[in-house]
Amino acid sequence: MNILEVEGVSAAYRKNTVLNDVSFSIPKGSLTGIVGPNGAGKSTLIKVLLELHPKLSGNVYFFGTSLKKVKSKVGYVPQRGSVDWDFPTDALDVVMMGMYGQIGWLKWPKKIHRKKAMEVLDKVGMADFSHHQISELSGGQQQRVFLARALIQDADLYFMDEPLAGVDAATERAIMAILRELKNKGKTVLVVHHDLQTVEDYFDRVLFLNRTVVAHGNTSSTFTTQNIEKAYGGSVRWLKEGIGIVGTHLQ
C-alpha cells in the first residue's frame, strides 16, 4: 500500500511557479531522499503536502485519505533555521511540544509527558542537556532536539527538512541510525537532503526534484549520473565516475 500519493501538485509564491505537476507515490516502510538544486522547491513541496502552503492544483492522499483525518500519524521536522533559538525554553520543553497534539486542548503537560520526553532525549543522546536553554546548544544538538520532538509524536510518516544540514559528523551518524531504525519498524520517512555524496549510503529511494519530479525510484537504479545531470542542469563535475561529486556547477 502507498502511504503517500501525490497527483499533479502545483504551487507558487506570489506569481512565481515553484512546483509544477508534481506526481509520485511513496510505499510503506521506505526511506526516501529528496534531492535537487537550490530553489528546486524541496522545502516548498513538504510545506504544500502538509498544507502549510497553499497548492494551486492537484491531489494529495495520506494513507489513502485526506491529511485532516490522519494528522496524528504524520510527523514534521522543520528546518532548524525556521525558529528563534533565543526563545525562553529548554530542550526538554521543546521535545514535549511534539506531544501537544496528543495532550489535547485545555490541558497542561503532566509528569508522564515529562518522563516520556526525557526518554526520547536520552535516545538521541541529549539527556544531559534537558535543562539547557536551547540557544546554548550547538547546531547538531539543536537538530537532535528537533528529531526527538518528532520521534515523540510516534507518527507513521515523517517529513524532515534538511535534518543533516550543518550538523557535526557524530550527529549525522546518530540521526541516520535513528532514521534506519524508524524504517526497520515499518515507518515511512521522507528527507530533504543536500549532500549528493551520501545519498547512496543513506536512502533506499531517491526523488530528484527540480520544480517537477525529474526522476524517482530505488536508489540503486535511479541515482545515476544521467538523472543527476538532468536535475542539476547538466554541468555536474564528477571526481570519479559514479562515486563522488566534488561540487555542482550551475549555469
Place this chain on the structure above:
Amino acid sequence: MTYTGWILLTASLVGISSGIVGVFLILRRMAMMADAISHTVLLGIVTAYLVTKSLSGFHMLVGAAIAGIVTTFLVQWLHSKGVQQDASIGVVFTTLFALGVILIATKVGNAHLDVQHALMGEIAFIPWNTMEVPFLGKIPIATFILGIVLILVVTVIGLFYKEWKLTTFDPALAASLGIPVLAMHYIFMTLVSITTVASFDAVGAIMVVAMLITPAASAYLWTDKLLVMIGLSAFFGVVSAWIGYYFALWIDTSISGSMAFATGVIFLISFLFSPKHGMLSNWLKPQAGKS
C-alpha cells in the same frame, strides 16, 4: 479604599495585563503591532460613540476590539499581497488613526471625546468616575473594566498556554499538529486591542505601548523560562506603575508619563545588570575566563 489606593490598583492592573500580553508580543516579534493597535483603537472608540451615542466603557471596549481585529486583518492581507510587513503596518495604522482624528474633529469634537485624553490618559480622575457593582460596592469604572480584562487575559492565556507557546515558537509545527495558527493570531490581537483600550483611561493609548513592550523586554533579559518571564514582566509592570506614581507626585508631573518612564528605567537596569544577558556580566565574563 483611598484615592491613592484606587489609582495604584488601577495602574497595577494595567501593568499586569499588559505585562502578560506583552511577553507574547515580544516573542512573536510584533512589538510594532502594539503601536499600531494603540492608535487604531481611537477609530474604534469614535465609531462606537457615533453608533451608540454613548460614552460607556463597554461599548468602547467592543469598538476598540473590532478596530484591533480590522487592523490585524488589513496588515495581514496587505502583507499576503506582497507589501512588506513593516510597511503594511505603517500604512494601515496611520490611515485608520487619521480617519479617527477626522471623525473626532468633525462630529464629536464638542462631546467629551478628545484626542489629548485618549492618547495621554488621565489617571488622576479615575477614582471619581464610579459605578455600583454587586458585592464590591462603589468602584471606579476604569478599575472594574481593567479587572475584567485581566481575568479575561489570564483565562485565555492560561487555558491555551501550551498552544500560545507553540504557535509563538514554531508556527509550522503547530499547524502540522492541527492547531489553528491564524485563528490564534487573531484571538491574540483581540486580546492586545482589549488590553489597550481598557488601559486608555488609565495611562492613555501611547503610554500603554510602553507598558506592553518595555516590562516584557526587561523580563526577557532576566530568565530563560517562559512562565518566569511572564511573571517578571507583570511584576515589572506593577513596579513601574508604583514608582511612576510616586515620582509624579514628588516632582508634580504627568503620572502616565512617569509610569512609562519608569518602565524605561527598569529596562536600563536590566540591560546593564542582568546576570545572563546584561552588559556588565558580558563585560566581566571574558575577564573571569582569563584569570
